[in-house]
Amino acid sequence: MTADSAVETLSYPETDTVRDLVDRAIDRGAMVTLFGRCTVEYDGRAASSLGPGDRHVTLKPDGAALVHTDEGQQPVNWQPPGSAHSVSAADGALELCSERSNPDETLEISFETVAHAAAFDVSDPEELAVTGTEADLKERILEDPDLVEPGFTPLATERATPAGAVDIYGEDESGRTVVVELKRRRVGPDAVGQLDRYVDALERDLHAGTAVRGILVAPSVTDRARQLLAKKGLEFVSLEPT
Template sequence: MRLVVAQCSVDYTGRLTAHLPLARRLLIVKADGSVLVHSDGGSYKPLNWMSPPCSLRVTPREDAGELSDLEPDWVEQWDVTHAKTGDRLRVRIHEKLSDTAHELGIDPGLQKDGVEAHLQALLAENIQTLGEGWSLVRREYGTAIGPVDILARDAEGRTVAIEIKRRGEIDGVEQLTRYLALLNRDPLLAPVRGIFAAQAIKQQARVLAGDRGIDCVTLDYDALRGIDDADSRLF
């Protein structure tokens, strides 16, 4: 990753046209080819950027020849062109205050507290959260198209397939629907009903689940971990 702090102007042309007048900014060039322009405000969002696939060409002022423009004092120009759309990001640098490069290597990815694997393990350990007399059959119950997060039996001994997401969306309901279609072909398990469980479930997902006879359950992560006593709340 290359980090450049510079006095620069920026122009974007393509599907839209945008101009950033001369100011001090942070320019980021990532290993994947993306180029981002940041100010010291605006939180995490860049002022402008170009996503890959794109190419970067750097031209020193002395190699640009005679140019008649409104910015005669720039020392270096970056031309970033998107390979598919042809959109162009032009950065004219007037002064560099810092220019550093660092090899970050492969990132292991963000590990969030309360992701699906944790929710699955907690719900499996506390399966009676779903009802008195419930029992766990197996976590990661295999099917021909992938494992169901939890296979359980309710108080009447009926089979229940549970799909767990951190955020419940339509794709998760579709996934559980496919699992149920396969599981209900097994005479040792059928009939199998489904539960779609998540920390938060979008309304569209609830509507689709209801239409397909799938129950929705909102999971309280802290309660499953035993650190939130609902009976002790004031409200």
């Protein structure tokens, strides 16, 4: 791939010209970006309408489409990967359409003016390596179970219960069954509910009369979550991710 072939750009192009560029780029699996004044209509899981304004549009070769304004981390409109992009020129306006099924969703972008268009031939062999996730926290506890409490012995991870898979399943110093739910950050009531369902499911699953301890491991909890923990007879251990 030569430098010249990797990027194709147009500034304030004729509609037919940019249509051709976009069409060819989609065909060869390039990434397309457009900037200009446009309107956007979406219909699918919900429906939305966006009046005229300057936006940045990205069409990815995997079928994803993104419409970004000058504000916000999230696109104002989008289409998920797997959608089919198409382009046309009607009445001097550039029209982009991205459709998918299951669920049926359509995104239509109509450009009044295209200020800039570009096609990029992308090559990205690298995987993102993330640390500091819940999975990391789990590994840390498995290496040093005393972080939960002295004498804690992990017996299984992702142990199945009727209420779903438990993060860490084990027993305490005196042999009582312990369920540990991990969260990498401060938790609210939802996580307590999750832990409670696991404890409940295990108490039913095991022999009657078996008391199961539930321990929530997280950096901290909200007030409501703390109350809910107390009410449910569950415990909390404060532990920061590395």
